[in-house]
Amino acid sequence: MPVSLHASLLARLDRLGEARRVAEVASVIGREFDSALLGAALERERECLAPMLERLVESRVLQRRGGPGGEIYRFSHALIQDAALGMLPRERYRALHARVAAIIEERFPASAAAQPQVIAHHRTEAMQPEQAAGWWQRGAQQAMRRGAMEEALVQLRRGIALLQALPEDPAHAQAELDMQLLAGSALLSLRGHSALETGQAYDRARHLAERLPGQPQLRNAMHGQWSHAWMRGHIGLALERAEALLGQAQARESHGGLAIAWSAMGHSQFILGRFPEALESLERGLEYEAKTERDRRYGLALQATVISTRCYSAWARTFMGRLAEARRDLLATLAAAETAAFPFAVANAHYALGRYDYDTGADEACLARLRTTVALCEEHGIEYLAMAAKAIIGLLLGRHGDHAGGLALVREAVAWNRAAEALTFVPNYLGMEAKLTARAGDPWGALDGMSEAFAMMAESGARWESSVLLRQHGEILGRAGRAEAAEAHLRAAVATAEAQQATLFRLHAAIPLAALLARTGRGEAARATLDAALAPLAVAEEPVVLRARAALAVLQPLP
Template sequence: MIEKAVSYWQQAGERSKARSAMTEAIVQMRRALDLLSHLPDTPGRQGTETDLQLALGGALIAAKGHAAEETGRAYARARCLCKSLNDTPNLLKALWGEFVHYHVRGETDRSHRIAEDLLDLAGRQNDAAILVAGHRAVGDSWLHRGQLALARAHLERGLAMYDPELQRSLTALFAENARVAMLSFLSLTCGLLGFADQARVQSNDALAEARDSSHPISLAFALSVACRLHFVLDDADMVGRRAEELVALTTEQGFAFFLAMGTAYRGWSLAEAGDAEAGVDLLRRGIEGFQASGAAWTLPFYLAQLAAAEANAARFETGLGQLSDALALTQKLGVRWFEAELHRRRGELMLMARPGAAAEAETEFRHAIAIARQQEAKLWELRSAVNLARLWRDQDKADEARGLLAPVYGWFNEGFDIRDLKESKALLQDLWV
């Protein structure tokens, strides 16, 4: 019966390679697991089940998302089997799966502990391939917790250690190519740190690597993070282009999780282009799909996109409510990379919605600047400084405005074509008049 189970498993692998038909692959793996469940609980049966559960976890990430309950069950079962068998190499893989499951669900304290355990155990075992995964996991975790310098260090270390020969066999386990993922997250990290040119190069490299690999889930991953990067850089046209490709790819491949993200990005870009109602509708559909997968870790970010679309429709109070929800979620989840920008956006909307809200808005801008400085997020610091400097200019405080904005703007040495730096330069020139 083990031989028949393995046959189903092999059929699953061939199906997924031939047509990226993850749904069919998952059906075959479940059949194999069902057959194994009727066999005596021997080490041989447990070893076969371990391999199957790990493979199933990777397939479920593609089909249902990292945060899906079934994805978590597959990796949890694999971890239990590995401990029973004292199978450290596969335990490392199971830990990876549990990290990404809890990370995407927004259980950041739990996922961060797993990531550090993974990196520590991989180091003690001297497992080079899993060490890369460990640095990727810890770097990803620090990024979303708002510790950008730590994130950059781990992601760069993982990239330096990356060996395509060692990693090739693990792509199915990780769902996406590890180099693509690390380059993608490094691009977002560098963008937030204030290195827009480097960020765009890294994002383009991730996309090129994904296309060259002919691996659809890696391309979906790279496109989704590219959308996020260009949203951060306030480039609506590029977000729209990447989102269109992401939606087309994920619709064809049946990647529901990434399709939900692409739908949300399309909605925001439509709202920015002037079609606020269609944009709000797509954003709501994307957020619903994102939540349906069990994901939560970037929900505050998508709520901010929805708030921006509502503001484009002049529904300022609705947008403020969504930003308040996003901030409450940020506190609950501990996903702080977007926290400064949420405060800045709330201050901005207060000025639009409520006459006489200057003092409240100034508090929000100051809070945003303080958070950005703590995180070394120079892009967020600059953007918030522009808002506060404008407010002070309008209050005839030009000297204070210059004193705030000039040092932040002067720090930058690249990315002068992005909107934030153009607006900062124009505002400083105005303040000198």
Template sequence: MPLYLKELSRAVAADGEARPAGGIPLSLHDGLAARLDRLGAAKLTAQVAAVLGRTFAADSVAEIAQRHPAAVTADLSTLEAANLIAPVDRGDRREYAFTHALLQEAAYDGLLRNTRRTLHARAALALESLRPDLVAAEPEILAQHHELGGDPLTAARYWLMAGQRAQSRAANLEAIAHLGRGLEAIAQAREWTDGEALEFQLQLALGQAAYVLHGPAHPRTVEAYARAQDLVEAVGDPELRGRVLYGIFSGYHFASKLDLAEPPARLMLELAMRENRRGDLCQGYRMLGYVAFFRGEHAEARRRFTALADTYHPEDHGARAYHFGADCLVAGEGFHAVSQAVTGDAAGAIARAEKNLHFALTLQHPASLGWAYAAACYVRYFADDPHGALGLAEEGEAYCIEHNVGSWRPHCRLFALWARGRLEGRKDRVAQVREAMGAASAGNKLGLCLFRLVLAELLLRQGDGEEAFNEAELALEDVNQTGQRVFEPQALLIRARSLAALHGEREAVREAFAVAEAIARAAGAAPAERQARDALAELS
């Protein structure tokens, strides 16, 4: 029977004995309030219990009500007899639950605002004293009590704990919600004793969670790291300073602003060397390796990634993945493998990518494994291996969906579509690639020119040389604007192929392939150089 009908029946059954003066209650809320009013002294116990939530422990109620446990136990028996609460099996602890959420709500709503505030403040202290297990497992409950009890700064500290705990479980959406509540609490605080240091930690954690969920170049990520940078002087901890430097670097790097990304990367390496901080040293090598890779400086990039691998120790540095977007070794080895593939060492690249994937599986860090899958897909693309790419891409996309890794899901999807397009020749893959490109661009500008090149390649296979040429031109424009020279040889090669498909003038086509060959040779991109040279031979 619905709760309202039950309450209506009870009101009718009361028939004058304890019926409220207004007769049959006009609403469910009125009926529940009337039942509570008939409880006498037990009503206050129900209201104190309601402050704790739907489920509560007898000792906590006694502590908050500041009454003798025996008196509270008697009131709880009254509430149980009235079918307002029911015992819950929690082992040694005597716990109860309201029999319906609306009963708890009605009891809570009957409290005056000042009384609620006092009781929430007492609840926070009681739970800290009686339930250390709850403090560790669900700090958000303490945060809510301190917030409603008028202590926003302490609430913010617990929201930070809750956010960091969610991050440790890779629950980044939950972490962002908790950290946002912490920042709201900070804004309400009148006393600002250590507020700046606390806000710094909240903004830093928020940036890290948004990095994984939305992407490094997403406005929420960039704003959080920018605010953390403003507050960094309030924090003397070099570990936190390193996290901020990486966050600032990532915002610029994934927005394809390589010139702006390089200074924080160099500062990270310089400070790490000066202070002998091996963890930050790994990150410095990683950051500078990224910049060199996208500039097409393969020898320099691999030198940095090799130094990273030589410095890295899993026991010392593996746990830092949650603070730096991904495990630095997985990140560096992934790019190292892609660099090998671009320059023609397909076998070495595939072996490195597979080893990296196996290592990432041992870390149980979703963002690291998401990148390991994406890197392995990039390797198969540059190795021109659609069969090898398909299984990896589908597995990687499924993993990213399951674990909410928004940064790398579009990349895995892109290569799944590329592989299917190559193997099946279906025309609907073009529209799906455009959709994946849109999803990727929401939080990451880096590598989007390659999305255009994949799209152009599929268009070529469908016989649409004009659209393929346009996409290749846009990719080259992106390369020139952002400095992502690593993709230039591939872009020039696909542009030349598109021009040939359009039956352009023979000399213009020859010149396009000649430029592609020369640029690929200078960049060390052996596969692109060989393909351009073969095309020139066919034109001779």
């Protein structure tokens, strides 16, 4: 603050006489304070303190809430509080913070439990780092339970910084390990698996875990490293890390570790396009998870893992044509997430249902579900999931005529994921962008986008939507007038889906292929293509299945 203003405030405080000491102690408590806490800190009865508080109010140093006899006071301006703090010698400043913290802990335990970050602040300013770190952790855990991940992250960073400044010691290492794992969980919700900060938190956690006796929480750190590689598009490395995680869990015969490891295996296999293997692994993960209810230490991290495992298990069923099972499981997952009231789980469950509607052709239901997802994500700062929802919303908007609005949303998702180096899903978003670019009248520009999508997919190994990309490429080639190449790509899309046992993807590819065959005078081949794709979905009533049946009916020869 300007020197002249500072001098004026100091002079104003100096004129208060004995009330100045009251203002100094109050400034340590905070901008707003309770007179009971102030009296305890000053060791004065209320009757002795009241005249000095009255003088501070009359001098406009403090404001009293609730009129005469009120118990809550507030500094009239933050600059006045700063000036009062600045009058304290360093040792007295630290001693007062320690005293205020101790009084709150001992005499006002409900307040300490409700606002642990207040105790953390006082212990930090008192130069009591070990005690402060514990309270920062409590504050972060409380914030995470409320879904306030950014607030939690700020508190965890403060606690970690204090611990890292202390001498090396197993107790300090264990405390930091706990906080790094919590930070990884918060970062996963906020920035996503791929963020550099997320990877650094889990790398540091593994380093600490491996140096501690018994290697506590090593599996949690290894799982975090796996998720980081998985989302950054290093799918081969992710599979290796999942296998290492599984080996570690099997060696320890840990149900909790096996739940996490099989989930990691399933996620990796899913992104590689190995859907039956993925489903088996994901189901084994859920079986072990059901046995670990009393064995959990990191509830929020495991909630995130379980919700993702359930969603990917349902998507694997969806792609394999087991639609009724998938929808049932997704609705149950949403109900469980809403009961738990964990924002990340609720948003993820809404997205999973929206993705199901997208894959089964229920465009309006998908848009409604994903708009809910985006609203939840924006409220709670879950950016990467919001981008996944926006990409699909954009594609559907473009499909229904809003090419400019749809492209803007898809490109926002591409740009965000590139910036975050979350490259696993970028090929799929590029395919969406290419499809809308072609619809907007630029098939040649769209083909350039498809080339980049295939190159990224080959580099990462994320082949789960290779059939979808081949189909989109074929449709774009058809718009460009290259019928022969279009047919080749559509046939490749069908063959790829068959190899992956992705019944739903096969149907999606069979519809445009049958249309192309019919246009070129090969009605019998068109009917055979659609009939074969529909056969495994005989009892399904999803919109894409109904459209395919209608198309087949049109292709039936006249009696």
